[in-house]
Amino acid sequence: MTSPADEEDQDAIAAEGEASMAGDEGDGGAGDAGEGGDEQDDLAAEWESMVGDEEGKPAAAAPFTAQRKTGSAIEAAFDGGPGRLDIYETVCRTLDYHGVPGPLTERLSHAAAALGAPDPLAALAGAMDAHFAFSAVPSPRDAKPVMLIGPPGAGKTLTTAKLTARAVMAGQSVGVITADTKRAGARERLDAFMRVLKVDLKTATTPGELAEAAARMEDRDVVYIDTAAVNPYLDGDMAALGGLIQATEADPLVVLAAGGNALDTADMARAFADIGARRMVATRLDAARRMGCLLAAADHSRLAFSGVSFTPRVAKGLSTINAVSLARLIMPAALRGAAEAPVAQNTPIAQARGQARGQIREQIRAAS
Numbered sequence: 001m002t003s004p005a006d007e008e009d010q011d012a013i014a015a016e017g018e019a020s021m022a023g024d025e026g027d028g029g030a031g032d033a034g035e036g037g038d039e040q041d042d043l044a045a046e047w048e049s050m051v052g053d054e055e056g057k058p059a060a061a062a063p064f065t066a067q068r069k070t071g072s073a074i075e076a077a078f079d080g081g082p083g084r085l086d087i088y089e090t091v092c093r094t095l096d097y098h099g100v101p102g103p104l105t106e107r108l109s110h111a112a113a114a115l116g117a118p119d120p121l122a123a124l125a126g127a128m129d130a131h132f133a134f135s136a137v138p139s140p141r142d143a144k145p146v147m148l149i150g151p152p153g154a155g156k157t158l159t160t161a162k163l164t165a166r167a168v169m170a171g172q173s174v175g176v177i178t179a180d181t182k183r184a185g186a187r188e189r190l191d192a193f194m195r196v197l198k199v200d201l202k203t204a205t206t207p208g209e210l211a212e213a214a215a216r217m218e219d220r221d222v223v224y225i226d227t228a229a230v231n232p233y234l235d236g237d238m239a240a241l242g243g244l245i246q247a248t249e250a251d252p253l254v255v256l257a258a259g260g261n262a263l264d265t266a267d268m269a270r271a272f273a274d275i276g277a278r279r280m281v282a283t284r285l286d287a288a289r290r291m292g293c294l295l296a297a298a299d300h301s302r303l304a305f306s307g308v309s310f311t312p313r314v315a316k317g318l319s320t321i322n323a324v325s326l327a328r329l330i331m332p333a334a335l336r337g338a339a340e341a342p343v344a345q346n347t348p349i350a351q352a353r354g355q356a357r358g359q360i361r362e363q364i365r366a367a368s
Contacts, residue, residue: 088113090120091127094331099262099292104299107131121327121336129323132295133304135279137163137318145175145214145223147250149241151268152229154255155283157186158312160226161193166317167222168197175217177202179210179244180228190226193314207247214248225250232271242275252277254303259288262296269297279306281318286310291330 092109100108108131112123146163148156160176167174176199180186187203194201202217204210210225217223227244230237245252254272256265269280280303282294298305305326307318328336 086113087117087120087123090335091124091331094120094124094335095292095295098290098295098330100295101262101266101292104296119336121331124331125324125327128326132298132323132326133302134322135304135306137281137307137320145217145225145248145250147225147227147245147248147252148255149227149252149272149277150229150255151232154229154257155309156180156229156255157190157226158314159255159281159283159309159318160224161190161314162309162317163224164194164197164199165314168199172221173219174199175202175214175220175223176226177204177210177213177217177223178226179204180226181205182228186228207243210244211247214250232268238271238275245276251279253306254280256280256282256294256297257284257288258282258291258294259284260293262293265293266296266300269301269303273301273303277301277303279304281307281309282321283309285329
Protein backbone atom coordinates (compact mmCIF):
# COMPACT_ATOMS: atom_id res chain seq x y z
CA MET A 1 0.00 0.00 0.00
CA THR A 2 1.11 3.57 -0.57
CA SER A 3 2.31 5.35 2.56
CA PRO A 4 0.94 8.80 3.53
CA ALA A 5 4.34 10.26 2.78
CA ASP A 6 3.98 9.22 -0.84
CA GLU A 7 0.63 10.93 -1.37
CA GLU A 8 2.16 14.30 -2.22
CA ASP A 9 4.16 12.64 -4.99
CA GLN A 10 1.06 11.13 -6.55
CA ASP A 11 -0.35 14.48 -7.63
CA ALA A 12 2.97 15.35 -9.27
CA ILE A 13 3.05 11.96 -10.98
CA ALA A 14 -0.47 12.41 -12.25
CA ALA A 15 0.02 15.96 -13.52
CA GLU A 16 3.30 15.22 -15.25
CA GLY A 17 2.03 12.01 -16.75
CA GLU A 18 -1.17 13.56 -18.04
CA ALA A 19 0.82 16.25 -19.79
CA SER A 20 2.85 13.58 -21.53
CA MET A 21 -0.30 11.76 -22.62
CA ALA A 22 -2.02 14.88 -23.98
CA GLY A 23 -3.70 14.26 -27.29
CA ASP A 24 -3.77 10.48 -26.84
CA GLU A 25 -6.60 8.38 -28.16
CA GLY A 26 -9.45 7.65 -25.78
CA ASP A 27 -11.78 9.44 -23.43
CA GLY A 28 -12.81 12.97 -24.21
CA GLY A 29 -10.47 13.30 -27.14
CA ALA A 30 -9.93 17.01 -26.65
CA GLY A 31 -7.69 17.07 -23.63
CA ASP A 32 -8.69 17.78 -20.04
CA ALA A 33 -7.70 21.35 -19.35
CA GLY A 34 -9.89 23.99 -17.77
CA GLU A 35 -13.56 23.63 -16.93
CA GLY A 36 -13.95 20.51 -19.06
CA GLY A 37 -11.42 18.63 -16.95
CA ASP A 38 -13.07 19.75 -13.71
CA GLU A 39 -16.46 18.60 -14.94
CA GLN A 40 -15.02 15.22 -15.93
CA ASP A 41 -13.59 14.89 -12.43
CA ASP A 42 -17.04 15.60 -11.02
CA LEU A 43 -18.53 12.86 -13.22
CA ALA A 44 -15.98 10.33 -12.03
CA ALA A 45 -16.46 11.30 -8.37
CA GLU A 46 -20.24 11.09 -8.59
CA TRP A 47 -20.00 7.71 -10.27
CA GLU A 48 -17.73 6.31 -7.55
CA SER A 49 -20.07 7.54 -4.81
CA MET A 50 -22.96 5.89 -6.61
CA VAL A 51 -21.34 2.55 -7.44
CA GLY A 52 -19.81 1.73 -4.07
CA ASP A 53 -16.96 -0.71 -3.57
CA GLU A 54 -15.31 -2.98 -6.12
CA GLU A 55 -17.28 -5.97 -4.89
CA GLY A 56 -20.31 -4.50 -6.63
CA LYS A 57 -22.21 -3.27 -3.56
CA PRO A 58 -23.98 -0.05 -4.51
CA ALA A 59 -23.53 3.03 -2.38
CA ALA A 60 -26.35 5.30 -1.30
CA ALA A 61 -28.50 6.68 -4.09
CA ALA A 62 -27.18 9.86 -5.65
CA PRO A 63 -28.00 11.91 -8.74
CA PHE A 64 -25.62 11.49 -11.64
CA THR A 65 -24.52 14.43 -13.76
CA ALA A 66 -23.88 12.52 -16.99
CA GLN A 67 -27.36 11.03 -16.79
CA ARG A 68 -28.93 14.40 -15.97
CA LYS A 69 -27.58 15.79 -19.23
CA THR A 70 -29.53 13.24 -21.24
CA GLY A 71 -32.50 12.95 -18.94
CA SER A 72 -34.43 15.91 -20.28
CA ALA A 73 -34.11 14.60 -23.83
CA ILE A 74 -35.53 11.23 -22.80
CA GLU A 75 -38.31 12.78 -20.74
CA ALA A 76 -39.34 14.91 -23.70
CA ALA A 77 -40.06 11.72 -25.64
CA PHE A 78 -42.72 10.69 -23.13
CA ASP A 79 -45.74 12.59 -24.42
CA GLY A 80 -48.09 11.32 -21.74
CA GLY A 81 -45.74 12.20 -18.88
CA PRO A 82 -43.73 9.69 -16.84
CA GLY A 83 -46.38 9.32 -14.14
CA ARG A 84 -48.73 7.57 -16.57
CA LEU A 85 -46.27 4.99 -17.79
CA ASP A 86 -45.98 1.51 -16.40
CA ILE A 87 -42.62 -0.14 -15.89
CA TYR A 88 -42.59 -1.95 -19.21
CA GLU A 89 -43.20 1.20 -21.26
CA THR A 90 -40.78 3.30 -19.20
CA VAL A 91 -37.95 0.82 -19.64
CA CYS A 92 -38.79 0.21 -23.29
CA ARG A 93 -38.77 3.89 -24.26
CA THR A 94 -35.64 4.60 -22.24
CA LEU A 95 -33.73 1.85 -24.00
CA ASP A 96 -35.11 2.97 -27.34
CA TYR A 97 -33.75 6.48 -26.73
CA HIS A 98 -30.30 5.00 -26.17
CA GLY A 99 -30.46 3.19 -29.49
CA VAL A 100 -30.61 -0.31 -28.03
CA PRO A 101 -31.57 -2.80 -30.77
CA GLY A 102 -35.24 -3.75 -30.78
CA PRO A 103 -34.93 -7.43 -29.78
CA LEU A 104 -32.72 -6.59 -26.80
CA THR A 105 -35.06 -3.75 -25.80
CA GLU A 106 -37.98 -6.17 -25.80
CA ARG A 107 -36.16 -8.79 -23.74
CA LEU A 108 -34.98 -6.35 -21.09
CA SER A 109 -38.33 -4.55 -20.91
CA HIS A 110 -40.28 -7.79 -20.54
CA ALA A 111 -37.88 -9.04 -17.89
CA ALA A 112 -38.09 -5.76 -15.99
CA ALA A 113 -41.89 -5.78 -16.02
CA ALA A 114 -42.05 -9.38 -14.79
CA LEU A 115 -39.85 -8.82 -11.74
CA GLY A 116 -42.51 -7.07 -9.69
CA ALA A 117 -40.02 -4.36 -8.68
CA PRO A 118 -41.41 -1.21 -6.99
CA ASP A 119 -40.14 1.23 -9.62
CA PRO A 120 -38.63 1.32 -13.13
CA LEU A 121 -35.04 1.82 -11.92
CA ALA A 122 -35.09 -1.24 -9.68
CA ALA A 123 -36.80 -3.22 -12.43
CA LEU A 124 -34.22 -2.21 -15.05
CA ALA A 125 -31.33 -2.93 -12.67
CA GLY A 126 -32.78 -6.37 -11.92
CA ALA A 127 -33.21 -7.17 -15.59
CA MET A 128 -29.65 -6.05 -16.37
CA ASP A 129 -28.25 -8.02 -13.46
CA ALA A 130 -29.89 -11.16 -14.81
CA HIS A 131 -28.97 -10.53 -18.45
CA PHE A 132 -25.41 -9.13 -18.29
CA ALA A 133 -22.23 -10.18 -16.51
CA PHE A 134 -20.22 -7.78 -14.35
CA SER A 135 -16.58 -8.44 -13.52
CA ALA A 136 -14.12 -6.38 -11.48
CA VAL A 137 -11.60 -4.14 -13.19
CA PRO A 138 -8.42 -6.22 -13.75
CA SER A 139 -6.29 -6.25 -10.62
CA PRO A 140 -3.04 -7.79 -9.34
CA ARG A 141 -5.11 -10.81 -8.30
CA ASP A 142 -5.25 -11.79 -11.98
CA ALA A 143 -2.70 -14.53 -12.57
CA LYS A 144 -2.22 -13.87 -16.29
CA PRO A 145 -0.91 -10.78 -18.07
CA VAL A 146 -3.71 -8.45 -19.12
CA MET A 147 -3.64 -7.66 -22.84
CA LEU A 148 -5.61 -4.60 -23.93
CA ILE A 149 -7.18 -5.05 -27.36
CA GLY A 150 -9.71 -3.15 -29.44
CA PRO A 151 -10.51 -1.17 -32.58
CA PRO A 152 -8.81 2.12 -33.53
CA GLY A 153 -9.44 5.06 -31.22
CA ALA A 154 -11.04 3.11 -28.39
CA GLY A 155 -8.45 4.20 -25.81
CA LYS A 156 -6.23 1.14 -25.27
CA THR A 157 -3.04 3.10 -24.61
CA LEU A 158 -4.76 5.49 -22.23
CA THR A 159 -6.41 2.59 -20.41
CA THR A 160 -3.01 0.90 -20.11
CA ALA A 161 -1.63 4.07 -18.55
CA LYS A 162 -4.58 4.29 -16.12
CA LEU A 163 -4.19 0.70 -14.99
CA THR A 164 -0.45 1.17 -14.54
CA ALA A 165 -0.85 4.37 -12.54
CA ARG A 166 -3.37 2.71 -10.25
CA ALA A 167 -1.04 -0.21 -9.57
CA VAL A 168 2.01 2.01 -8.98
CA MET A 169 0.11 4.28 -6.60
CA ALA A 170 -0.96 1.18 -4.67
CA GLY A 171 2.67 0.19 -4.24
CA GLN A 172 2.57 -2.79 -6.60
CA SER A 173 5.28 -3.87 -9.01
CA VAL A 174 4.16 -3.47 -12.61
CA GLY A 175 5.43 -4.69 -15.93
CA VAL A 176 4.31 -2.95 -19.12
CA ILE A 177 4.92 -4.12 -22.68
CA THR A 178 3.82 -2.45 -25.88
CA ALA A 179 3.26 -4.31 -29.11
CA ASP A 180 1.99 -1.13 -30.78
CA THR A 181 5.11 -0.41 -32.81
CA LYS A 182 3.66 0.75 -36.13
CA ARG A 183 1.43 3.67 -35.14
CA ALA A 184 3.41 6.90 -35.25
CA GLY A 185 4.32 8.12 -31.78
CA ALA A 186 2.45 5.36 -29.96
CA ARG A 187 5.43 3.93 -28.10
CA GLU A 188 6.90 7.35 -27.35
CA ARG A 189 3.64 8.59 -25.87
CA LEU A 190 3.25 5.63 -23.54
CA ASP A 191 6.94 5.63 -22.66
CA ALA A 192 6.72 9.26 -21.56
CA PHE A 193 4.17 8.34 -18.94
CA MET A 194 6.02 5.19 -17.89
CA ARG A 195 9.12 7.27 -17.20
CA VAL A 196 7.13 9.43 -14.82
CA LEU A 197 5.89 6.32 -13.04
CA LYS A 198 9.42 4.85 -13.06
CA VAL A 199 8.23 1.83 -15.01
CA ASP A 200 10.53 0.40 -17.68
CA LEU A 201 8.47 0.02 -20.85
CA LYS A 202 9.41 -2.99 -22.98
CA THR A 203 8.73 -3.34 -26.69
CA ALA A 204 7.90 -6.47 -28.68
CA THR A 205 7.30 -6.75 -32.41
CA THR A 206 6.63 -10.49 -32.78
CA PRO A 207 4.72 -13.10 -30.78
CA GLY A 208 8.03 -14.70 -29.79
CA GLU A 209 9.48 -11.43 -28.49
CA LEU A 210 6.26 -10.71 -26.61
CA ALA A 211 6.28 -14.13 -24.94
CA GLU A 212 9.90 -13.65 -23.87
CA ALA A 213 9.22 -10.18 -22.47
CA ALA A 214 6.21 -11.43 -20.51
CA ALA A 215 8.18 -14.40 -19.15
CA ARG A 216 10.86 -12.06 -17.80
CA MET A 217 8.15 -10.25 -15.82
CA GLU A 218 6.79 -13.25 -13.94
CA ASP A 219 7.96 -11.75 -10.65
CA ARG A 220 5.79 -8.63 -11.11
CA ASP A 221 2.48 -8.24 -9.32
CA VAL A 222 0.74 -7.42 -12.58
CA VAL A 223 1.69 -7.18 -16.26
CA TYR A 224 -0.14 -5.05 -18.84
CA ILE A 225 0.32 -5.42 -22.59
CA ASP A 226 -0.74 -2.61 -24.93
CA THR A 227 -1.46 -3.72 -28.49
CA ALA A 228 -1.92 -2.03 -31.82
CA ALA A 229 -5.46 -1.29 -32.96
CA VAL A 230 -6.95 -3.94 -35.23
CA ASN A 231 -9.79 -4.04 -37.71
CA PRO A 232 -12.10 -6.74 -36.29
CA TYR A 233 -13.53 -7.33 -39.76
CA LEU A 234 -10.17 -8.35 -41.25
CA ASP A 235 -9.23 -11.98 -40.77
CA GLY A 236 -5.54 -11.16 -41.01
CA ASP A 237 -5.68 -8.59 -38.23
CA MET A 238 -7.59 -10.92 -35.92
CA ALA A 239 -5.32 -13.87 -36.67
CA ALA A 240 -2.26 -11.79 -35.80
CA LEU A 241 -3.88 -10.59 -32.56
CA GLY A 242 -4.87 -14.15 -31.71
CA GLY A 243 -1.24 -15.15 -32.16
CA LEU A 244 -0.15 -12.58 -29.56
CA ILE A 245 -2.75 -13.81 -27.10
CA GLN A 246 -1.77 -17.43 -27.58
CA ALA A 247 1.96 -16.72 -27.29
CA THR A 248 1.60 -14.99 -23.92
CA GLU A 249 -1.45 -16.87 -22.57
CA ALA A 250 -2.74 -13.40 -21.69
CA ASP A 251 -6.21 -12.42 -20.52
CA PRO A 252 -7.59 -10.19 -23.32
CA LEU A 253 -9.43 -7.08 -22.12
CA VAL A 254 -11.50 -5.40 -24.85
CA VAL A 255 -11.61 -1.60 -24.86
CA LEU A 256 -14.70 -0.13 -26.56
CA ALA A 257 -15.80 3.50 -26.80
CA ALA A 258 -19.34 4.63 -26.05
CA GLY A 259 -21.39 6.52 -28.62
CA GLY A 260 -20.94 4.22 -31.61
CA ASN A 261 -23.41 2.42 -33.79
CA ALA A 262 -24.99 -0.38 -31.77
CA LEU A 263 -24.87 -3.06 -34.43
CA ASP A 264 -21.30 -2.27 -35.50
CA THR A 265 -20.08 -2.25 -31.89
CA ALA A 266 -21.88 -5.53 -31.22
CA ASP A 267 -20.19 -7.16 -34.21
CA MET A 268 -16.79 -5.87 -33.09
CA ALA A 269 -17.29 -7.17 -29.57
CA ARG A 270 -18.30 -10.58 -30.90
CA ALA A 271 -15.17 -10.75 -33.05
CA PHE A 272 -12.97 -10.10 -30.01
CA ALA A 273 -14.90 -12.61 -27.93
CA ASP A 274 -14.30 -15.21 -30.62
CA ILE A 275 -10.53 -15.00 -30.03
CA GLY A 276 -10.81 -15.44 -26.28
CA ALA A 277 -11.85 -12.13 -24.69
CA ARG A 278 -14.17 -12.37 -21.66
CA ARG A 279 -14.32 -8.79 -20.38
CA MET A 280 -14.59 -5.27 -21.70
CA VAL A 281 -13.92 -1.73 -20.53
CA ALA A 282 -16.15 1.09 -21.78
CA THR A 283 -14.48 4.46 -22.44
CA ARG A 284 -15.56 7.97 -23.44
CA LEU A 285 -18.71 7.92 -21.35
CA ASP A 286 -18.13 11.63 -20.73
CA ALA A 287 -18.42 12.32 -24.47
CA ALA A 288 -21.47 10.18 -25.30
CA ARG A 289 -25.18 10.64 -24.66
CA ARG A 290 -26.40 7.24 -25.81
CA MET A 291 -25.11 3.97 -24.39
CA GLY A 292 -27.00 1.51 -26.57
CA CYS A 293 -23.87 0.31 -28.33
CA LEU A 294 -22.40 -0.91 -25.05
CA LEU A 295 -25.50 -2.90 -24.13
CA ALA A 296 -25.62 -4.35 -27.63
CA ALA A 297 -21.94 -5.30 -27.43
CA ALA A 298 -22.35 -7.08 -24.10
CA ASP A 299 -25.48 -8.87 -25.31
CA HIS A 300 -24.07 -10.07 -28.63
CA SER A 301 -20.64 -11.09 -27.33
CA ARG A 302 -21.43 -12.06 -23.72
CA LEU A 303 -18.45 -9.98 -22.61
CA ALA A 304 -18.64 -8.93 -18.97
CA PHE A 305 -18.67 -5.24 -18.05
CA SER A 306 -15.30 -4.80 -16.32
CA GLY A 307 -14.99 -1.04 -15.88
CA VAL A 308 -15.88 2.36 -17.26
CA SER A 309 -14.02 5.59 -17.86
CA PHE A 310 -15.44 9.12 -17.65
CA THR A 311 -12.30 11.16 -18.05
CA PRO A 312 -9.04 11.28 -20.03
CA ARG A 313 -7.18 12.06 -16.79
CA VAL A 314 -4.84 9.16 -16.18
CA ALA A 315 -4.74 9.49 -12.40
CA LYS A 316 -8.52 9.07 -12.18
CA GLY A 317 -8.24 5.51 -13.42
CA LEU A 318 -11.19 3.29 -14.21
CA SER A 319 -14.43 3.07 -12.28
CA THR A 320 -16.34 0.00 -11.17
CA ILE A 321 -19.68 -0.79 -12.76
CA ASN A 322 -22.61 -2.93 -11.63
CA ALA A 323 -26.23 -3.40 -12.64
CA VAL A 324 -27.52 -0.61 -10.39
CA SER A 325 -25.03 2.00 -11.56
CA LEU A 326 -25.57 1.02 -15.19
CA ALA A 327 -29.34 1.42 -14.78
CA ARG A 328 -28.86 4.85 -13.17
CA LEU A 329 -26.63 5.91 -16.03
CA ILE A 330 -29.27 4.99 -18.58
CA MET A 331 -32.52 6.03 -16.88
CA PRO A 332 -33.23 9.72 -16.14
CA ALA A 333 -34.04 10.59 -12.53
CA ALA A 334 -37.53 11.83 -13.34
CA LEU A 335 -38.54 8.38 -14.56
CA ARG A 336 -36.97 6.25 -11.85
CA GLY A 337 -40.00 6.35 -9.59
CA ALA A 338 -42.56 6.28 -12.38
CA ALA A 339 -44.36 3.12 -11.39
CA GLU A 340 -47.61 2.42 -13.11
CA ALA A 341 -50.60 4.53 -12.16
CA PRO A 342 -52.97 2.99 -9.58
CA VAL A 343 -55.78 1.01 -11.17
CA ALA A 344 -58.91 -0.09 -9.36
CA GLN A 345 -59.18 -3.83 -8.87
CA ASN A 346 -61.66 -6.01 -10.77
CA THR A 347 -62.03 -3.55 -13.64
CA PRO A 348 -61.50 -4.25 -17.34
CA ILE A 349 -58.28 -2.22 -17.24
CA ALA A 350 -56.93 -4.17 -14.27
CA GLN A 351 -57.85 -7.47 -15.88
CA ALA A 352 -56.19 -6.52 -19.17
CA ARG A 353 -53.05 -5.46 -17.33
CA GLY A 354 -52.99 -8.73 -15.41
CA GLN A 355 -53.34 -10.72 -18.61
CA ALA A 356 -50.49 -8.76 -20.21
CA ARG A 357 -48.24 -9.45 -17.24
CA GLY A 358 -49.11 -13.13 -17.40
CA GLN A 359 -48.15 -13.24 -21.05
CA ILE A 360 -44.84 -11.52 -20.31
CA ARG A 361 -44.02 -14.04 -17.58
CA GLU A 362 -44.83 -16.93 -19.90
CA GLN A 363 -42.56 -15.49 -22.59
CA ILE A 364 -39.70 -15.20 -20.10
CA ARG A 365 -40.19 -18.78 -18.90
CA ALA A 366 -40.25 -20.04 -22.47
CA ALA A 367 -37.06 -18.17 -23.32
CA SER A 368 -35.16 -19.32 -20.22
